[in-house]
Amino acid sequence: MSNKDKKEDKAKNIIELENVVVYLNDRMVLEDINMSIPYGCVTAVIGPNGAGKTTLLRSILGIIKPSSGKISVFGKSPDHLGKDRNRIAYVPQIRSVDMTFPIRAKEAVMMGRYPRIGLFAKPSKEDYKIVDEVMEQVDITSIADKPLSKLSGGQVQRVFIARALAANPELLFLDEPTNGVDQLHSSNFYELLKVLKKENMTIIIVSHDVGVIANYVDAVACINKKLFLHSVPKAINGKVLSEMYGCDAVLFNHGEIPHMVVCKDK
Amino acid sequence: MGIFEYAFMQRALIASIIIGVLCSVIGVYVVLRGMSFIGAGIAHASFGGVALGYLLNVNPLISAIVFSVLTALCIGKIARRKVIKEDTVVGIFFSATMAFGVLCIGLLKGYNIDLMSYLFGSILAVSNEDIYLIGGVACVVLPCIFVFFKELKFVTFDPEVAEIMGLPVNWLYYCLLVLISLTIVASMKLVGIVLASALLITPAASAYQFAEDFKTMMTISVILGLVSCIGGLVLSYYLNTASGATIVMLSTTIFFISVLFSPKKNYIKRLIAMIKK
Ligand SMILES: Nc1ncnc2c1ncn2[C@@H]1O[C@H](COP(=O)(O)OP(=O)(O)OP(=O)(O)O)[C@@H](O)[C@H]1O
Ligand SMILES: [Mg+2]
Numbered sequence: 001m002s003n004k005d006k007k008e009d010k011a012k013n014i015i016e017l018e019n020v021v022v023y024l025n026d027r028m029v030l031e032d033i034n035m036s037i038p039y040g041c042v043t044a045v046i047g048p049n050g051a052g053k054t055t056l057l058r059s060i061l062g063i064i065k066p067s068s069g070k071i072s073v074f075g076k077s078p079d080h081l082g083k084d085r086n087r088i089a090y091v092p093q094i095r096s097v098d099m100t101f102p103i104r105a106k107e108a109v110m111m112g113r114y115p116r117i118g119l120f121a122k123p124s125k126e127d128y129k130i131v132d133e134v135m136e137q138v139d140i141t142s143i144a145d146k147p148l149s150k151l152s153g154g155q156v157q158r159v160f161i162a163r164a165l166a167a168n169p170e171l172l173f174l175d176e177p178t179n180g181v182d183q184l185h186s187s188n189f190y191e192l193l194k195v196l197k198k199e200n201m202t203i204i205i206v207s208h209d210v211g212v213i214a215n216y217v218d219a220v221a222c223i224n225k226k227l228f229l230h231s232v233p234k235a236i237n238g239k240v241l242s243e244m245y246g247c248d249a250v251l252f253n254h255g256e257i258p259h260m261v262v263c264k265d266k
Numbered sequence: 267m268g269i270f271e272y273a274f275m276q277r278a279l280i281a282s283i284i285i286g287v288l289c290s291v292i293g294v295y296v297v298l299r300g301m302s303f304i305g306a307g308i309a310h311a312s313f314g315g316v317a318l319g320y321l322l323n324v325n326p327l328i329s330a331i332v333f334s335v336l337t338a339l340c341i342g343k344i345a346r347r348k349v350i351k352e353d354t355v356v357g358i359f360f361s362a363t364m365a366f367g368v369l370c371i372g373l374l375k376g377y378n379i380d381l382m383s384y385l386f387g388s389i390l391a392v393s394n395e396d397i398y399l400i401g402g403v404a405c406v407v408l409p410c411i412f413v414f415f416k417e418l419k420f421v422t423f424d425p426e427v428a429e430i431m432g433l434p435v436n437w438l439y440y441c442l443l444v445l446i447s448l449t450i451v452a453s454m455k456l457v458g459i460v461l462a463s464a465l466l467i468t469p470a471a472s473a474y475q476f477a478e479d480f481k482t483m484m485t486i487s488v489i490l491g492l493v494s495c496i497g498g499l500v501l502s503y504y505l506n507t508a509s510g511a512t513i514v515m516l517s518t519t520i521f522f523i524s525v526l527f528s529p530k531k532n533y534i535k536r537l538i539a540m541i542k543k
Pocket of ligand 2: 053054055093175
């Protein structure tokens, strides 16, 4: 891609959804979603269980096809991303992988490098260095040599976060990444989000830590089948939350909120 | 090594070594991806290919390769659509290709094919031509595995994330199906159609009991595959038993011993603890 192309690319939004409707087994799971996420924006997706958050991510990733509407990622349709897929990384919510697979933690993290290394080549010194760095970032250096089958749920989760980071992606999707991760390492992870943001990574993170996450993101998308709000975190109030969750929601106290208006209101 | 003075034993030995390596390498992917049933299905499809070869008067191994590769790709294509479950698709093709083979043989009235040797293998059946074919298959399969080693590993471990991050998952899946088909047809003369899928699964399944990383599993699998094939061949010579069956029985014995001593299962430790009580 030439430099000029890249600039034009940057000017537009990295992700755009226009009137997206998704049906799963004849049930409407997402209804008329419109949103656009600019480059470098960290967006939290919140909503109750079964709201369609995972479905939204998977639609953007091109695993689920919307029945109508238009999705574009890097200005392309998600099922025609081609080489641009190498710029994406993903930490899924439900791990469908076999936990008894014979593989060590550092091997699993290295997999994040594979799409970048390309065919025929072996991991270089640089790749090993990056793997060491990201393992340090999520504090799994001490368990690097352990096989996956001997790790705890939260440790495995951190291995998968490290794998996604190892890809050094421009666009990172995290579906409840701190699920099962202890307090210390969760807050460690949220601090890491700030570092990644400085590196200009565009991040979409699904989370149930509504109160905490608001302090670390530029925008919040509240989803329950429909998009209730897509705005800066401080725009969230009790009314929106109770509308979305369908019950009286407690207004949380999110202290110092970043005031950057990066994402436009819906 | 008196027994390898005979030319037929030399051919059988070369075949055993190549097949031992091929099956145990491909087997690692088959076991880890849970493709055992597809393996068995493809093996049975090759029977249809052999019969068709006789009917059309072409080399049965060549027709078996073409037929089983096409069947494997069909199964893969339909299973990928996810409308019908993979094991259902395999089950249908499994019996259909067998039935097709039986019909073909019915058309060859009066022609006496040595069917038993295709179904259950025979060391006497391995000809020079077969050795070239088996060698040729190895020259395709092993370099493929070598070149796509890390990609196949990622795809076997976590196909969804591999696809999202840009690996050609579909393409690698079809590639694996073709490699499985080639390996099965190559093993056909030595161990037979019915037993080929066992050789594909058992050494890798034994290795799985011990391995904590991927390369170790591959290495142990290859060692056990070679021990089973060469050991089984020698045993079959002295015991005067069918080579395929002996190889498979030896490899199954190794499997049960592996399970018994598996550090993952700790049966021995538990047994000792029970006795102490
Ligand atoms: N394969 C499927 N077929 C039919 N319905 C599905 C399927 N997968 C999910 N659903 C439904 O779609 C809705 C949205 O599911 P989704 O997984 O996107 O929710 P979520 O917001 O991620 O929930 P959670 O907070 O529990 O992760 C749910 O009501 C669920 O029952
Ligand atoms: Mg979810």
